[in-house]
Amino acid sequence: MTKVNWKKGVRVFTASAAILLCMQMPQANANDLSELKNEKQQVENKNNELNATIQQKESELLNNVEAQQKAIEQIQALTVKMADNNKKLDKLTQDIEQKNNEIAALEASIKELIRKIEERDALLQERARAIQASGSMNYLDVLLGASSFTDFIDRFSAVNTLIDADRQIMLDQEKDKKRLEDERKQLEEVKQQLEAQKAEAEKLRETLLAQKAEKDRRIAELEAAEKQLKQEKSALEVEHEENVQLTAEIEQKIIAEQERIAEIARQQAEKKAAEAQAQAAQQQQTKSSSTSNVPAATGPVPQVSAGAWTRPTTGTITSQHGLRNLGGSNEYHYGLDIGNAAGTPVVAAADGVVSHAAPLGGYGNLVMISHVIDGEVFTTVYAHLNGFNVSQGQTVSKGQQIGIMGSTGRSTGPHLHFEIHTGPWQGQQVNNINPMYYIPF
Incomplete structure (x- = not known):
């Protein structure tokens, strides 16, 4: 083996080990x-x-x-x-x-x-x-x-x-x-x-x-x-x-x-030095971690916006962030409800790591993603999903499909309940902010 080939092999091995370490941790x-x-x-x-x-x-x-x-x-x-x-x-x-x-x-x-x-x-x-x-x-x-x-x-x-x-x-x-x-x-x-x-x-x-x-x-x-x-x-x-x-x-x-x-x-x-290698590893991981029992998506994924954030799904906003009236009583709504047909694709709103992918109480099927944008930590919440094709610890990219719209948990019809929190998720009310501050809807 030539000296050049040996050095190239070391670099490939080092990059592969770094990628595997980031994936496993x-x-x-x-x-x-x-x-x-x-x-x-x-x-x-x-x-x-x-x-x-x-x-x-x-x-x-x-x-x-x-x-x-x-x-x-x-x-x-x-x-x-x-x-x-x-x-x-x-x-x-x-x-x-x-x-x-x-x-x-x-x-x-x-x-x-x-x-x-x-x-x-x-x-x-x-x-x-x-x-x-x-x-x-x-x-x-x-x-x-x-x-x-x-x-x-x-x-x-x-x-x-x-x-x-x-x-x-x-x-x-x-x-x-x-x-x-x-x-x-x-x-x-x-x-x-x-x-x-x-x-x-x-x-x-x-x-x-x-x-x-x-x-x-x-x-x-x-x-x-x-x-x-x-x-x-x-x-x-x-x-x-x-x-x-x-x-x-x-x-x-x-x-x-x-x-x-x-x-x-x-x-x-x-x-993100080895973006090409990481992208290949990510695709392989996404393929291996996808669930086979998730119903097929219906409709196109939303167009990815420029900048750090993008819209998580297509449809009409049916309930705004903030105080709302339900059946004669007021309650605070900690996210945006986006209504569309069951099976509508749901995508990651920004690059990040999946921190939760499982049912959770009234949220129904829930995916949480942790993001670091300009050095600041954010957590996005995607609730009432009919199914998801990501797993905890998986790295996802902005605009990548993570699941499909549904009506699981406390829900009256197919829609996506979407939240943004500054910092790690510590409960629905903690560090909750209006998604419209960051994402153009």
């Missing part, structure tokens, strides 16, 4: 980034589960407090009923006591009445014995035996008096006996009514006491359950806080990995 970093994102997704899933469980415990606590409040209100109502019933019992007791006093007074009156009846009975018996001893009394003989008219009048008056007295005694006797029977019956009825009312009030009192005891037991159970729920919720909140800290740690690792890939992109942007 991003791939290794991209794999680490993918693992970190998977780990973050797992932690976020755990976080969501903890949030859901905490919300469930909060709901159970609210239900428990409502049940306690309801039980307390029922106890208060029972307490009012018991107070009213106790007043009723006190009133009935007083009424019964009053009736007992009236009965005692009436019994004294009855005793006096009985005495009078007994006296009349004795008088009537005495008159009966007198009539029996003297034989039958003939008032006509008494009248005819008068010695004069004056004596006749006197005898007539005496006979009428005797007759009226006997009749009155018998009437009074009959009346007092009936009154005695009526008063006894009335007192008995009143006493029975009062006793029945008292028994009913006593029964109600026992029922209310039983209901209150049951409510007291229920409140004790609810208070114990509330204590348990608070302990469980507190433990979940501690776990959630630890999980949030873990998520923050993973996010910092992701940010660091993004920065590392961005630095690699910066180094690659500064090392």
Whole structure:
């Protein structure tokens, strides 16, 4: 081998090794980034589960407090009923006591009445014995035996008096006996009514006491359950806080990995000495990393603009960057939506390195590319893709097709959601800028 050929071979080998090194380093970093994102997704899933469980415990606590409040209100109502019933019992007791006093007074009156009846009975018996001893009394003989008219009048008056007295005694006797029977019956009825009312009030009192005891037991159970729920919720909140800290740690690792890939992109942007060889290697890598299951593109790729940036796809801008109204509620839109038919080609907006090529939440199928332009790092985001033909760590050129338009993730129709961030991607809201500042649409 001649000296010239040997030197040429060394240069080719050195250039090839440099190209392979640039190709492999991003791939290794991209794999680490993918693992970190998977780990973050797992932690976020755990976080969501903890949030859901905490919300469930909060709901159970609210239900428990409502049940306690309801039980307390029922106890208060029972307490009012018991107070009213106790007043009723006190009133009935007083009424019964009053009736007992009236009965005692009436019994004294009855005793006096009985005495009078007994006296009349004795008088009537005495008159009966007198009539029996003297034989039958003939008032006509008494009248005819008068010695004069004056004596006749006197005898007539005496006979009428005797007759009226006997009749009155018998009437009074009959009346007092009936009154005695009526008063006894009335007192008995009143006493029975009062006793029945008292028994009913006593029964109600026992029922209310039983209901209150049951409510007291229920409140004790609810208070114990509330204590348990608070302990469980507190433990979940501690776990959630630890999980949030873990998520923050993973996010910092992701940010660091993004920065590392961005630095690699910066180094690659500064090392374009062997452009022809790198282009050949890039085409070979693109060919080997393309996915075979991506649907064919429909329509032409957009015309590549002059300068560092170019339009990522063709179509109409359907939603601007900034605040927008969706279904009556406002939300901030962190990119541009470009609508067109599903399958419309999507290209890289600038030279760079693919830092993400996989589904990601509401973004659906997502490609992120890190760029270094005039020494400044940028990240572009291409969301809702129907498919993509690049992989993490792959170097792409401005205007190179990276996927096709679709409607995956949180989407209402085929369109490209396109974002630009200054610096490495650190979440949708961080360092987000309006793409129209850099790209002519």
